[in-house]
Amino acid sequence: MKIEKLLSKDPLWISKALTTVERDPIAGKELIDSLPEREYHVIGVTGSPGAGKSTLVDRLATELSSDHSVAIIAIDPSSPFTGGAILGDRIRMRHALENDKIFVRSMASRGKVGGLSPAIYDAVKLLGKCGFEKIIVETVGAGQSETDIVNLADIVLLILAPGIGDEIQMLKAGIMEIGDIYVVNKMDVDGAASLVNKIKAMLAFSDRKKEVILTNAVSGKNVDKLCALVEKELSKLIETGLIHKKRAHRELFHKLNSICEIIQERFLEDEKLDTLLEFIKNFDRGEEA
CATH class of the missing domain: 3.40.50.300 (P-loop containing nucleotide triphosphate hydrolases)
Known part of the structure; x- marks a missing residue:
């Protein structure tokens, strides 16, 4: 993936990058980390x-x-x-x-x-x-x-x-x-x-x-x-500085949501994980980590 094409907001390359994010989360995260x-x-x-x-x-x-x-x-x-x-x-x-x-x-x-x-x-x-x-x-x-x-x-x-x-x-x-x-x-x-x-x-x-x-x-x-x-x-x-709190919350929720997706895909039949899934599902703005 050509970084300069993405930074110039080339629509074709951005579309390709978004497709990577959707289809291959690991490759997508690596691509995102390579950008400033x-x-x-x-x-x-x-x-x-x-x-x-x-x-x-x-x-x-x-x-x-x-x-x-x-x-x-x-x-x-x-x-x-x-x-x-x-x-x-x-x-x-x-x-x-x-x-x-x-x-x-x-x-x-x-x-x-x-x-x-x-x-x-x-x-x-x-x-x-x-x-x-x-x-x-x-x-x-x-x-x-x-x-x-x-x-x-x-x-x-x-x-x-x-x-x-x-x-x-x-x-x-x-x-x-x-x-x-x-x-x-x-x-x-x-x-x-x-x-x-x-x-x-x-x-x-x-x-x-x-x-x-x-x-x-x-x-x-x-x-x-x-x-x-x-x-x-x-x-x-x-x-007010609240935007930084919102973004920290966004990152935390994203991580929890990613964990939830993995659990649901791999351990869907394991009833012992219900408590963890319920916590992630009910995680909301204003709740402390």
Whole structure:
């Protein structure tokens, strides 16, 4: 693998490198270790199916690309029967695919229930070391189970939309607790303003000070304001030093997750390992090692 090609962000070579990361984790880690350290930020995007995540990611990446090099990893669900995936999220990313400053990669979830692919941590690290300053990870869209993103991203955008059950979803624990910025998309649809008010009321009740914003991903309305909120949130993390704690947590969770994958592959029938697997499964932000 030609390092200079990766550092120049050559899309063909980066695609080959990501394939290596997915298919051969050991070779992938060796490749990542050969690259220099770079500063980069990971933006997680999650939310209910049908909320317009892919279209909004397309718009957000395009807005960010005016000042930064951007990479997108879109996780698509794998078939429980064949293990394959349609990898169709990129169909909705027309603007990003036409932009030379944006790299787009689809990855299959491989049946992972937390909304992410098992190789995602190394894939993100590879892209960061190749020089992409903003890396956007869009999760499967599996609803309440989709909480792994909080262990990967520096900040998480929770995308909601009126009329698709979010009023019920936001009363549930889990997914509504992981957002750093709450985005109510499809602002032209009836009920959008009402949903914003409900989210703000929920946040006030839980004493969580988080931003809530209305957007229209199709027209691009307010995406510039969302971009400004993302930059503001990242700056806050840097100024307070919390970003270092998040990244240390990311590395620890990645190691635990890797151990879990090995155990599941090699010792799946050993009931004595249930305790360890349960600990890794329930490892979450804020829990001390």
